[in-house]
Amino acid sequence: MTQDALIQLQHVNKDYQMGDVTVHALRDMNLDIATGEFIVLLGPSGSGKTTTLNVIGGLDRPSSGVVRVAGADITAYNNKQLTQYRRQNVGFIFQFFNLIPTLTAGENVEFALALVQKDGRRLRDRARELLDMVGLVDRADHFPSQLSGGEQQRVAIARALANQPPVILCDEPTGNLDVETGQRVLQVMRDLSREHSTTVVLVTHNSAIAPMADRVVRLHSGGIADITLNETPAPVSELSW
Amino acid sequence: MNIIWRKTWRDLLSSKAQSIALIIIVGLGVASLISMAGAYRDLSTSYQATYETLHFADVSFSVQMAPAAVVDEVAALPEVQAVTGRLVIDSGYVLPDDEPIRTRLIAVSPQGMPAVNALYLKQGRFLRPDDRRAAVVETNFAEYYGLQVGDEVTPIINGKKTPLQIVGIGSSPEYLVVSASKQDILPSPRTFAVLFVSLPELQEMLGLGDQINNVNLIFADGADGATVIKEVERILQPYGLSETVPHDEVPSHAALQMDLDGFRESANVMAFLMMFVAAMAMYAMLSRLIWSQRPQIGLMKALGYSDSTVMWHYLTFTLLIAIAGSLLGILLGMPLARTITTTYATELGIPLVRSKFYPDLLATGVLMSLFFAVLAGISPARASARLAPAAAMHLDPATALTKGRVSIFERWIRVPLSLRMPLRDVFRMPRRSLTTALGIILSFVLLLVGLGMMDSMNYMLDRNFKTIERWDALVLFNAPQTENVLDKIKAIDGVKKVETTLQIPVRLQAGGLEEAAYLVALPVDSQLHALQLPSNQSPAEALRGNQMVLTNYLADKLSLKAGDTITVQSPLGSQEFTFSATTDEIGGGIAYASFDTIQSMSGMPVPIFNSLYITLDTNKVKAAKQALYHIPGVASVQIKQDVLKDWQGMMGLFYAFVGVIFIFAFVMAFALLFNAMTINVLERQREFATMRAIGASDGLIARLVQLEIIIMWLATLVPGLLIGWWANAGFVSTFNSDLFVFIPYIKPATFATTALVILLTMVLSAIPAIRHINRLDLAEATKIIT
Numbered sequence A: 001m002t003q004d005a006l007i008q009l010q011h012v013n014k015d016y017q018m019g020d021v022t023v024h025a026l027r028d029m030n031l032d033i034a035t036g037e038f039i040v041l042l043g044p045s046g047s048g049k050t051t052t053l054n055v056i057g058g059l060d061r062p063s064s065g066v067v068r069v070a071g072a073d074i075t076a077y078n079n080k081q082l083t084q085y086r087r088q089n090v091g092f093i094f095q096f097f098n099l100i101p102t103l104t105a106g107e108n109v110e111f112a113l114a115l116v117q118k119d120g121r122r123l124r125d126r127a128r129e130l131l132d133m134v135g136l137v138d139r140a141d142h143f144p145s146q147l148s149g150g151e152q153q154r155v156a157i158a159r160a161l162a163n164q165p166p167v168i169l170c171d172e173p174t175g176n177l178d179v180e181t182g183q184r185v186l187q188v189m190r191d192l193s194r195e196h197s198t199t200v201v202l203v204t205h206n207s208a209i210a211p212m213a214d215r216v217v218r219l220h221s222g223g224i225a226d227i228t229l230n231e232t233p234a235p236v237s238e239l240s241w
Numbered sequence B: 001m002n003i004i005w006r007k008t009w010r011d012l013l014s015s016k017a018q019s020i021a022l023i024i025i026v027g028l029g030v031a032s033l034i035s036m037a038g039a040y041r042d043l044s045t046s047y048q049a050t051y052e053t054l055h056f057a058d059v060s061f062s063v064q065m066a067p068a069a070v071v072d073e074v075a076a077l078p079e080v081q082a083v084t085g086r087l088v089i090d091s092g093y094v095l096p097d098d099e100p101i102r103t104r105l106i107a108v109s110p111q112g113m114p115a116v117n118a119l120y121l122k123q124g125r126f127l128r129p130d131d132r133r134a135a136v137v138e139t140n141f142a143e144y145y146g147l148q149v150g151d152e153v154t155p156i157i158n159g160k161k162t163p164l165q166i167v168g169i170g171s172s173p174e175y176l177v178v179s180a181s182k183q184d185i186l187p188s189p190r191t192f193a194v195l196f197v198s199l200p201e202l203q204e205m206l207g208l209g210d211q212i213n214n215v216n217l218i219f220a221d222g223a224d225g226a227t228v229i230k231e232v233e234r235i236l237q238p239y240g241l242s243e244t245v246p247h248d249e250v251p252s253h254a255a256l257q258m259d260l261d262g263f264r265e266s267a268n269v270m271a272f273l274m275m276f277v278a279a280m281a282m283y284a285m286l287s288r289l290i291w292s293q294r295p296q297i298g299l300m301k302a303l304g305y306s307d308s309t310v311m312w313h314y315l316t317f318t319l320l321i322a323i324a325g326s327l328l329g330i331l332l333g334m335p336l337a338r339t340i341t342t343t344y345a346t347e348l349g350i351p352l353v354r355s356k357f358y359p360d361l362l363a364t365g366v367l368m369s370l371f372f373a374v375l376a377g378i379s380p381a382r383a384s385a386r387l388a389p390a391a392a393m394h395l396d397p398a399t400a401l402t403k404g405r406v407s408i409f410e411r412w413i414r415v416p417l418s419l420r421m422p423l424r425d426v427f428r429m430p431r432r433s434l435t436t437a438l439g440i441i442l443s444f445v446l447l448l449v450g451l452g453m454m455d456s457m458n459y460m461l462d463r464n465f466k467t468i469e470r471w472d473a474l475v476l477f478n479a480p481q482t483e484n485v486l487d488k489i490k491a492i493d494g495v496k497k498v499e500t501t502l503q504i505p506v507r508l509q510a511g512g513l514e515e516a517a518y519l520v521a522l523p524v525d526s527q528l529h530a531l532q533l534p535s536n537q538s539p540a541e542a543l544r545g546n547q548m549v550l551t552n553y554l555a556d557k558l559s560l561k562a563g564d565t566i567t568v569q570s571p572l573g574s575q576e577f578t579f580s581a582t583t584d585e586i587g588g589g590i591a592y593a594s595f596d597t598i599q600s601m602s603g604m605p606v607p608i609f610n611s612l613y614i615t616l617d618t619n620k621v622k623a624a625k626q627a628l629y630h631i632p633g634v635a636s637v638q639i640k641q642d643v644l645k646d647w648q649g650m651m652g653l654f655y656a657f658v659g660v661i662f663i664f665a666f667v668m669a670f671a672l673l674f675n676a677m678t679i680n681v682l683e684r685q686r687e688f689a690t691m692r693a694i695g696a697s698d699g700l701i702a703r704l705v706q707l708e709i710i711i712m713w714l715a716t717l718v719p720g721l722l723i724g725w726w727a728n729a730g731f732v733s734t735f736n737s738d739l740f741v742f743i744p745y746i747k748p749a750t751f752a753t754t755a756l757v758i759l760l761t762m763v764l765s766a767i768p769a770i771r772h773i774n775r776l777d778l779a780e781a782t783k784i785i786t
Ligand SMILES: Nc1ncnc2c1ncn2[C@@H]1O[C@H](COP(=O)(O)OP(=O)(O)OP(=O)(O)O)[C@@H](O)[C@H]1O
Pocket: A016, A018, A023, A024, A025, A043, A044, A045, A046, A047, A048, A049, A050, A051, A052, A205, B780
């Protein structure tokens, strides 16, 4: 497995210095994630889930240890390289959607597309295609404030997929959604990893989602408590919470 | 409550830069109010104090010549508190380089300081009975030429250059501003020497016996001025009473008053403008800051804090800024008021400076900032308090503001996304954009008012001395002259062109209104004075027959329109004229008529004139001037270059005043723009952090912010320049008087510079915020709504 791992975390530590107290958000974390794998990170609040995502996504640097993505050590990247890395390799789906309020749904997707390709006409069509994929093509001209939470989350997914990144990172994607919408969202991602070999790392505290993953990683106090391999991941439609 | 206080403090700290900028803005507003309005009051108090201390005469009488005993007769009147008899002689004075200037010899009794119009001695002592050939020199003149006690002055007495030794240098309440007469607007310490000499000595030199020609007095308490004047006039009538000058009409006093009135108006207008700008800026920025905290307001309410507690929290925040700003303003304003007063008083020659503390000004400044602080705090806090906590909590400050669908216009014209974003940010968030725009426009106003003052003054001087007055010398005669004098003048070496004019004091009456003016009878083809007529009229047309051209100022005062009839009262009798056009000149009360028309009205058989416009050979100005002074009947010769220099000298103070205003305005504008730009960016931290998280480069973020700034700048450019121009026009016009009219003018280059300075300031002041965004800890910034 080690050879064809897309993402490798090696002895990763993340400490926060709060005055006299040091908070160990991650302690000697070691994890390999293969291309096309669908991973669910589970754990209680404060266990280090978001921190792990941030370290993989290049939003945060570990205090020590190495993060390799496709063989390259991203902890050695400078800011410019990290920006480039995020732009081309990672699609983020934030817990609070983080859409740009002055751009319509379509334009939010276009914004991400425009970071990589410049052809204006094509951008629009591609943005519509992506929104179609999450079932929102008819809302393309609406501003985020006019969309429901679930719709905003789906726009955020379309935006994350825009440049077909090899890695998708999502933080609590279903936290704000009802079961049905949540299932739709999860289905989109499950399909991606199957059909496009996209690697998905999904953070949740909702263990009901775990059965759909290829692997479930449980965190506790910044470390890996255990890893469960699902030989036959459950279809999304069978999940419920 | 303790925790709330702690939050207030943290809020202040977390927006440290903006809070400091706001404190500076409020501080400068309060400081300008205290210093400028305070300085005006100080100046008024100072010159009143000077008048009182030096027993400035309530009224002064001039006679041909009277026995000194007449003073006792006046003194005997019960309504007269004090009286002094003097001999006042105007004569020539020879400067070391032989240049002739004017002198006024004021001979007073050497037995101690006069009871009326005493001197404030800066150096040396007053005259003593045993002095021989001694003089006390008026301060302005002495300072101009650097004269000291022990030096010599050389007036011409009885046709002879008579050296006198300086025993003292002092200020006289009659000559705080050295104006020789009411026709000479400008203080002229360079060309006018006032010398105080011993009465018996001057009488002896002139062979006069114990005679005087000038009586000054102070009324007794409660006396009726008009009655006293009548009685004294009756006593003096037999001795050829020529002039009665009440206190208010003393040229120095009139000039001082005019100067102070101009200063007061502009100081007040400027002070209140700055205070207003400061208050507006504070209002705009604070309410912005608080709008952006609406989610927190929701949270506080959700946690169970009452509406009033929440409101108090935000009010404390704004009030703290207002109070800190006021304190800064007071600390800055009080010493500044003193500095302005002292400089101005020194420049005006007011010897006794009184500087006081004016609680009402202070209160106005502080209350105004507090008022706007409350206003700024209360409305967003109230609006948020009305919201259900849940709604408020979920408001992304930006999200809430974007409503409606994409406009047809936007769908129609597809601009690139990178331009669409900043455009949206500007136009779809009206509240935010309006407060930012207000900040930018106020900056335009501040800068244009400051710079426009300079421009208007320079423009006025330039127009007057280059475009309108084309002569090199203006010669005035004591009495009307004829052809043969003209021939003599034309024969002087260096004199090139000569134009004759008549200048007569007149009263103009029209439609029940009346104004005093100077009538200038001008050749219709004058080359040396260019009337500034409406473009469709030539001087020949406008001055044809009984037509009269007036300055804008006069036409305004008499509310005349072309074709109206004016009755002109002059020593030549009463005549009817038709008002034909206005001339756009800086001079206030001047009327122009054709030289030929006035000639025929005078009924003289030969042409007469009492003044001349002359052009001179630039190399021979000095010699020609001396030659002109030797022509009999010449009262004064004004060289244009010298007059211009006098103006510029006097303007030194003006420039200093405008300079202070400008520095204030600039700092304030900078703080304002810095604040507006910073808040604009920081309000959207999360948005920018998200863009960076999905791969937007530092450069792209900077471009988006700067593009938005350029759009804001473009959007505010026209209103900013227009409102700035308008404010400048209003401000400049506060300097107008019947002596000169200030034309508001702003150079195109100044508009351009102002616009660029503002753009540059905007672009630069966004840099710290952009840097901050680009250094944000993305993990944190994308996580939460703050
Ligand atoms: N910026 C920070 N400064 C200090 N401590 C932090 C910071 N960010 C995270 N931590 C700490 O690191 C630990 C891990 O945080 P993390 O956000 O990864 O938790 P999480 O598993 O995502 O929790 P949750 O389910 O509540 O989102 C926590 O104890 C947290 O307090």
